[in-house]
Amino acid sequence: EAGVVQSPRYKIIEKKQPVAFWCNPISGHNTLYWYRQNLGQGPELLIRYENEEAVDDSQLPKDRFSAERLKGVDSTLKIQPAELGDSAVYLCASSASFGETQYFGPGTRLLVL
Amino acid sequence: AQSVTQLGSHVSVSEGALVLLRCNYSSSVPPYLFWYVQYPNQGLQLLLKYTTGATLVKGINGFEAEFKKSETSFHLTKPSAHMSDAAEYFCAVSYNYGQNFVFGPGTRLSVLP
Numbered sequence: 001e002a003g004v005v006q007s008p009r010y011k012i013i014e015k016k017q018p019v020a021f022w023c024n025p026i027s028g029h030n031t032l033y034w035y036r037q038n039l040g041q042g043p044e045l046l047i048r049y050e051n052e053e054a055v056d057d058s059q060l061p062k063d064r065f066s067a068e069r070l071k072g073v074d075s076t077l078k079i080q081p082a083e084l085g086d087s088a089v090y091l092c093a094s095s096a097s098f099g100e101t102q103y104f105g106p107g108t109r110l111l112v113l
Numbered sequence: 114a115q116s117v118t119q120l121g122s123h124v125s126v127s128e129g130a131l132v133l134l135r136c137n138y139s140s141s142v143p144p145y146l147f148w149y150v151q152y153p154n155q156g157l158q159l160l161l162k163y164t165t166g167a168t169l170v171k172g173i174n175g176f177e178a179e180f181k182k183s184e185t186s187f188h189l190t191k192p193s194a195h196m197s198d199a200a201e202y203f204c205a206v207s208y209n210y211g212q213n214f215v216f217g218p219g220t221r222l223s224v225l226p
Contacts, residue, residue, distance in 0.1 A: 009154075042203050042216025043214075045213045045214070091156060093156070093157075103156075104156030104157040106154065
C-alpha cells in the first residue's frame with residue numbers, strides 16, 4: 001500500500017515569492033492534516049480536513065496561507081507571499097477517519113532566502 | 114493549554130544499553146498519549162499509543178512506554194539500543210482521542226558503537 005506522498009521534497013525560493021505544496025493521502029483516508037515543523041521542534045497543526053471540508057484551520061495564518069482539498073482526496077497548501085520565517089518542513093498526514101492513527105508523508109523542506 | 118515536555122533534546126547511549134526517553138504532559142485529565150519516531154528526511158512513524166486500559170504499552174521495534182498518571186509521564190524505553198534506533202523521537206498528546214495532537218519538541222537519540 002502506498003503511503004502519503006508529498007511533492008516537492010525540497011523547495012528554495014526568495015522571500016515574497018509564492019510556493020505550493022502538494023499531498024496525496026493514503027487511498028480511502030478521509031482525514032488529512034497539514035503540519036509545520038520548525039527546526040528543532042515538534043510538528044504544529046496548520047489545518048485539518050474531513051473529506052473536502054476544512055474543519056480546523058485555527059492555526060493557519062490566513063493572511064498568507066491557503067489550502068484546498070478538492071474532491072476530498074489530494075490537497076494543496078499555498079503560501080503567498082513567503083516570508084523568511086516560513087522556512088520549515090511542511091508535513092502532510094492522513095488517517096482513515098478522525099481519531100485513527102495518522103500516517104505522515106516525508107515532508108517538503110522549504111527554505112526562504 | 115495542554116503542553117508536552119521532553120527532557121533532553123539529545124540523548125546518547127551505547128549500542129546494547131538501555132534507552133530511556135522522557136515525556137511529561139500538563140493536565141489533570143488523563144490524555145491519550147503517543148510516541149512517534151522520525152528518521153532523517155522521512156515523515157513521522159507511530160511507535161505506540163496509549164488510550165485506555167493497560168498502562169504499559171508495547172510498540173514496534175522493541176519499544177514500550179508506561180503511562181503513570183501520578184507522575185503525568187509517558188516515558189519511552191527499550192532494553193537494548195540498536196544502531197538503527199538513531200532518530201528523532203516525539204511524544205504527543207490529545208485530550209479526546211483523535212483531537213488534534215500537541216507534539217513535544219522532540220529528543221534526538223544517538224547510538225554509539
